[in-house]
Amino acid sequence: MFISLVSVPIPCLAAEDETGLKKIVEYDQRTDRLIGFCDKGTGSQHQCNPELEVYIGSDLAKLKEAFQSHVIGGYARVILINPLHKKLPAMVLFLQFTCNCFDINDVSNQFNREIQWRKLIYLQICT
Numbered sequence: 742m743f744i745s746l747v748s749v750p751i752p753c754l755a756a757e758d759e760t761g762l763k764k765i766v767e768y769d770q771r772t773d774r775l776i777g778f779c780d781k782g783t784g785s786q787h788q789c790n791p792e793l794e795v796y797i798g799s800d801l802a803k804l805k806e807a808f809q810s811h812v813i814g815g816y817a818r819v820i821l822i823n824p825l826h827k828k829l830p831a832m833v834l835f836l837q838f839t840c841n842c843f844d845i846n847d848v849s850n851q852f853n854r855e856i857q858w859r860k861l862i863y864l865q866i867c868t
């Protein structure tokens with residue numbers, strides 16, 4: 742018996758979905774970041790930022806400031822890559838917490854960026 746890796750191009754579809762969440766913020770110990778905020782600001786000044794990262798480090802003032810100035814997303818928005826192969830699962834390409842403050846231009850720009858990522862994905866299959 743032997744296992745070999747074979748590189749073959751597999752067609753993939755990208756899909757986007759969104760679901761409601763309980764508004765919570767969690768600490769990710771691995772990255773030392775808070776997860777669950779969508780960006781700073783309130784009202785008409787607010788726009789969800791798909792690239793937001795709230796780094797805390799050892800500064801408790803940053804923790805306090807994050808909760809005072811950021812909006813907690815009530816939705817999770819995900820972009821999945823679905824390989825068109827029965828043995829390959831869907832893969833999460835992108836995950837964002839949001840409060841639905843974004844528009845068609847934001848989504849279009851992001852999809853164009855993610856499509857560039859998709860061109861870089863090359864799957865290997867164990868046979």
Ligand SMILES: [Zn+2]
Nearest residue numbers: 779789840842
């Ligand atoms: Zn938001």
